[in-house]
Amino acid sequence: MSKLAISGGMPVRQEAFPSWPVIGVTDREKLLEVFESGKWWYGERVREFEERYAAFHDAKYGVTCANGTVALEVALLACGIGAGDEVIVPPYTFMATASAVLKVNAIPVFADIELDTCNLDPKDVERKITDKTKAVIPVHIAGLPVDMDAFRALTQKHKLALIEDACHSWGSKWKGKGTGAIGDCGVFSFQMSKNITSGEGGILLTDNEEIADTARSYTNCGRIKGGAWYEHHLMGSNLRMTELQAAILSGQLERLEEQTLKREENAAYLGEQLKDMPGISLMRRDARVTRRSYHMYIFRFLSEEWPGVSRDKFLEALRAEGIPCSAGYSPLYKNPLFQQSGEGPRYCPISCPYHGQGMDYTQVVCPNAELISREGCWIPHTVLLAEEQDMKDIACAIRKVWESRGELTGI
Numbered sequence: 309m310s311k312l313a314i315s316g317g318m319p320v321r322q323e324a325f326p327s328w329p330v331i332g333v334t335d336r337e338k339l340l341e342v343f344e345s346g347k348w349w350y351g352e353r354v355r356e357f358e359e360r361y362a363a364f365h366d367a368k369y370g371v372t373c374a375n376g377t378v379a380l381e382v383a384l385l386a387c388g389i390g391a392g393d394e395v396i397v398p399p400y401t402f403m404a405t406a407s408a409v410l411k412v413n414a415i416p417v418f419a420d421i422e423l424d425t426c427n428l429d430p431k432d433v434e435r436k437i438t439d440k441t442k443a444v445i446p447v448h449i450a451g452l453p454v455d456m457d458a459f460r461a462l463t464q465k466h467k468l469a470l471i472e473d474a475c476h477s478w479g480s481k482w483k484g485k486g487t488g489a490i491g492d493c494g495v496f497s498f499q500m501s502k503n504i505t506s507g508e509g510g511i512l513l514t515d516n517e518e519i520a521d522t523a524r525s526y527t528n529c530g531r532i533k534g535g536a537w538y539e540h541h542l543m544g545s546n547l548r549m550t551e552l553q554a555a556i557l558s559g560q561l562e563r564l565e566e567q568t569l570k571r572e573e574n575a576a577y578l579g580e581q582l583k584d585m586p587g588i589s590l591m592r593r594d595a596r597v598t599r600r601s602y603h604m605y606i607f608r609f610l611s612e613e614w615p616g617v618s619r620d621k622f623l624e625a626l627r628a629e630g631i632p633c634s635a636g637y638s639p640l641y642k643n644p645l646f647q648q649s650g651e652g653p654r655y656c657p658i659s660c661p662y663h664g665q666g667m668d669y670t671q672v673v674c675p676n677a678e679l680i681s682r683e684g685c686w687i688p689h690t691v692l693l694a695e696e697q698d699m700k701d702i703a704c705a706i707r708k709v710w711e712s713r714g715e716l717t718g719i
């Protein structure tokens with residue numbers, strides 16, 4: 309048994325994994341062309357990117373905006389969600405999924421996730437539906453599509469809007485159709501860490517023309533199709549994307565398919581290497597998932613099989629072996645925003661004195677989200693752009709840490 313790198317031994321790997329973002333030669337040309345044209349404002353390139361990205365996801369319409377957070381807010385507004393409405397969201401996601409609901413003065417209601425996918429559990433969603441529920445926002449966590457058949461059936465049965473938070477699932481497909489275009493609408497983020505990026509940026513996709521037009525109006529100061537420039541119909545904002553961002557994204561989009569396939573191949577290979585590994589468990593992939601983006605590779609550290617070793621110590625040991633990894637999300641409702649709503653600033657509708665309907669998030673418990681927040685392990689998507697041999701290093705490092713786990717109990 310070799311000594312762990314965390315205790316001074318030789319690491320499994322010393323070479324770096326691929327860096328991010330990937331910049332192609334033509335990306336520079338595309339960006340310079342826009343720069344030199346002096347046309348930096350929303351125009352031809354943004355429109356072209358909207359069309360190409362929507363087509364890539366099998367959607368009819370694409371409406372770009374400043375980032376994924378505002379794309380969620382716009383999606384809620386465009387679906388008619390407002391004050392006093394309840395919107396069911398998972399707690400295991402980035403804060404924007406829930407804060408966007410608050411921003412439109414609606415109430416986020418947390419339903420639990422499935423332990424073997426980390427995705428929102430449709431059965432728990434059904435239990436949380438009340439007569440105030442107006443929408444559900446499932447998140448395709450790490451690019452793994454949620455059970456869209458179940459969510460479609462559920463939202464149709466209860467007449468709810470279905471908004472996909474597809475901010476991890478560029479290129480993921482459910483039964484052959486692109487995520488983000490299966491529900492009423494879906495939103496994507498192009499923030500720096502994402503699998504297609506322009507530093508910041510976002511897009512809403514939909515097959516529904518009315519949602520697309522309303523979303524466009526909200527992102528463009530409330531203007532409407534065919535209206536005069538200084539004519540404003542909705543309480544919109546300026547959330548437009550620039551031509552410079554669109555130029556960067558157009559180069560990124562050219563490589564997305566190829567990179568997605570590479571991540572999928574490497575993830576499948578890594579899965580083969582890890583499937584019988586003691587001490588961890590892998591996520592389940594539904595047979596109806598036909599393409600998966602892999603924003604990260606998630607697996608579970610099975611605490612009961614590692615007496616005396618914490619998940620965080622395990623991750624530290626793995627990083628010392630040269631494998632990038634992190635712990636991931638904590639349940640959103642544990643954040644001060646939700647836990648101290650009575651004492652801190654007054655966020656409507658959590659504790660708005662005028663709204664008359666406060667929420668007590670200190671009572672919320674989603675056991676699976678809490679367990680995953682203690683046991684989840686994330687490997688970033690850039691690692692999956694390496695070669696097959698590099699995947700062996702990951703498996704080798706996890707096995708080494710398992711075999712020498714005794715070294716971790718005393719430190």
Ligand SMILES: Cc1ncc(COP(=O)(O)O)c(C=O)c1O
Binds near residue numbers: 377473475499508
């Ligand atoms: C699941 C999820 N939803 C929404 C967002 C918000 O996107 P943005 O950072 O572009 O505002 C993110 C970004 O991290 C995300 O991961």
